[in-house]
Amino acid sequence: MSASTLKVDVTIVGAGLVGLSAAVAMRKAGYEVVLVDDQEYPQVSTQSQEDVTGWDQRIYAISPKNAQWLASLGVWQLLDVSRIGEMQAMEIWGDATETPLHLSAEDANADDLGFIVEECALKNALMQQVQAYGVRTLFGRKCIKLNAGVNQTTLYLDNQQVVESKLLIAADGVNSWVRKQLGIEVEVKEYHQTAVVANFMVEQSHGNIARQWFKQGEDGHCSILAWLPLPENKISIVWSAPAQYADALLQLDADEFANQVMKAGNSVLGKLTMITSPAAFPLVLKKAEVLATNSVVLAGDAAHRVHPMAGQGVNLGFRDIVDLLEIITNKHQYQPINDPGLLKRYTRVRKADLLKMLMLTNGLYHLFENQNAVVKKARNWGLSVTSQPAIKKMLVKSAIAL
Numbered sequence: 290m291s292a293s294t295l296k297v298d299v300t301i302v303g304a305g306l307v308g309l310s311a312a313v314a315m316r317k318a319g320y321e322v323v324l325v326d327d328q329e330y331p332q333v334s335t336q337s338q339e340d341v342t343g344w345d346q347r348i349y350a351i352s353p354k355n356a357q358w359l360a361s362l363g364v365w366q367l368l369d370v371s372r373i374g375e376m377q378a379m380e381i382w383g384d385a386t387e388t389p390l391h392l393s394a395e396d397a398n399a400d401d402l403g404f405i406v407e408e409c410a411l412k413n414a415l416m417q418q419v420q421a422y423g424v425r426t427l428f429g430r431k432c433i434k435l436n437a438g439v440n441q442t443t444l445y446l447d448n449q450q451v452v453e454s455k456l457l458i459a460a461d462g463v464n465s466w467v468r469k470q471l472g473i474e475v476e477v478k479e480y481h482q483t484a485v486v487a488n489f490m491v492e493q494s495h496g497n498i499a500r501q502w503f504k505q506g507e508d509g510h511c512s513i514l515a516w517l518p519l520p521e522n523k524i525s526i527v528w529s530a531p532a533q534y535a536d537a538l539l540q541l542d543a544d545e546f547a548n549q550v551m552k553a554g555n556s557v558l559g560k561l562t563m564i565t566s567p568a569a570f571p572l573v574l575k576k577a578e579v580l581a582t583n584s585v586v587l588a589g590d591a592a593h594r595v596h597p598m599a600g601q602g603v604n605l606g607f608r609d610i611v612d613l614l615e616i617i618t619n620k621h622q623y624q625p626i627n628d629p630g631l632l633k634r635y636t637r638v639r640k641a642d643l644l645k646m647l648m649l650t651n652g653l654y655h656l657f658e659n660q661n662a663v664v665k666k667a668r669n670w671g672l673s674v675t676s677q678p679a680i681k682k683m684l685v686k687s688a689i690a691l
Contacts, residue, residue: 293449297321297425298626300444300454302432303461304330306349306408307589307606309415311458313362314614316422320626323452324419325444326461329429344488345407346568348525350376350499350517352403355607363421367414374405374519377497382555389500402499405517405525427452435470437583439629456627457585458613460606463575465591471582478574482512483535485528487567488519489547492559495524502554514553523564526550529572539569580639581632586613593643605643612638 299315301308304326312324351359359365379402380389394402419426427450434445435457442457459467468475500516512530519525528550530538538546547561575594580587589606616634617626624631 294451294453295323295425296453297323298455299323300325300442300452300457302326302444302457302459302467303465303589303591304328304426304428305460305462305589306411306415306603307610308458308460309412309419310359310362310364310607311460311588311610311613312424313364313415313418313422314610315458316419316424317362318614318618321425323425323427323454325427325430325432325446325452327429327431330416330426344519344523344525344565345409346486346488346565347408348486348488348517348519349406349408349411349603350403351406351411352604353399353401355604355611356404358607358611362418364411364414364418367417368406368410371520372407372410374517374523374525375497376402376405376499376518378402379499379501382500382502405519432466435467437471437585439583440625440627442584455584455625458610459585459587459591460589461591463590463594465587467585468577468587468591471579471585473582473587474578476574476576476578480529480572480574481532482529482572483532483569484572485530485535485538485567485569486526487546487550487563488523488525488565489550490562490564491522491524492561493557494522495558500554500557504553514550516554516558524558524561528553532571535569539567576643580636584627584632586632586635588613592639595643608642609639612642 298320299322301311301315301322301324304312304324308324308326312322316322356365376394377400378391378393378395380391382389392402394400427446430450431447432444433447436443437457440455442454444452444454444457446452457467459465461467495516495518497518499518502514504512504514512528512534514529515527517525517527528535528538538549541549543563543566546567547563551559551561573594575590577587577592580592586609588609590602592609593605595602595605613635616631616638620626620628620631
């Protein structure tokens with residue numbers, strides 16, 4: 290082993306939310322970890338955000354189960370509670386329903402359906418724990434070569450640094466460099482939609498209720514508008530719309546854009562005032578054909594990207610790490626952490642979870658995209674049927690289970 294070679298248990302490539310959480314979780318479990326990212330990571334801040342007036346455009350809905358997991362890593366406690374939104378209920382409108390389907394956490398004897406958290410705040414809290422646990426970080430370093438074998442991985446960086454590890458976790462995003470190096474094919478489905486995100490002040494209290502509208506435009510194409518509750522009288526919106534319509538929305542001035550959002554949401558919260566300018570990103574389904582091979586596992590967007598209508602993208606990524614760690618923790622004492630049998634188990638467990646989510650998001654997208662009058666009648670009838678207590682309880686339990 291040369292002087293420029295690091296030898297660790299786990300290498301993590303990618304310092305996004307999933308990569309950072311993986312670094313903290315693996316280090317907490319007792320493994321020697323190195324975290325690699327080609328971006329220079331900013332210094333973390335330990336000060337409260339109470340005086341910060343701006344709000345991050347990127348907002349995530351974190352499930353109660355994942356909030357508990359982040360708390361077990363010491364991360365959740367570092368977040369400023371005054372900037373966390375609570376989802377205690379959800380209202381869903383079809384494209385021809387006057388009364389929404391109302392789902393409440395109380396339907397399943399729970400306190401919350403989820404929590405709305407800013408990406409920058411969550412990243413900052415995770416980075417604080419990365420430093421607190423003494424995780425070795427190699428930031429601003431570009432990966433140039435990867436040798437992945439059954440017994441170990443060897444990663445070469447642009448500064449002649451070499452990292453050898455028993456297991457490598459690829460958490461380097463939807464265009465994963467690691468995945469490309471391994472030649473793993475990706476199943477791609479274009480939704481031909483753009484997600485437009487922005488934050489607003491609202492005139493009336495949102496009551497900690499998330500709201501979602503499935504709409505079908507005159508051209509027959511589906512759009513999905515979600516209003517997520519932020520603290521006080523603020524909301525974050527995600528408007529998944531046909532690309533051409535989304536482009537038109539982005540051309541509007543702040544007042545007219547707010548007016549369009551208000552009208553699309555039936556003015557249920559009165560006047561809206563924009564507090565962050567809109568941002569947009571194209572929507573696409575991506576699913577890696579292989580989730581684990583030769584001492585490498587894919588996690589987060591490197592493994593899968595789903596439609597944002599269920600708000601579960603980052604939750605799926607966190608569950609990747611939770612399941613991986615559980616499999617490794619329960620292994621036979623003589624099994625290495627890169628044992629092919631363990632990696633096969635990881636693939637089996639994660640593919641089953643992903644399939645359930647894809648059936649929900651893809652199924653709903655195609656259901657509301659369908660222009661057939663009979664289908665339209667049936668889907669809106671289905672929304673009214675699901676208002677029965679037993680079905681509502683099952684839906685809420687499923688929503689908070691991830």
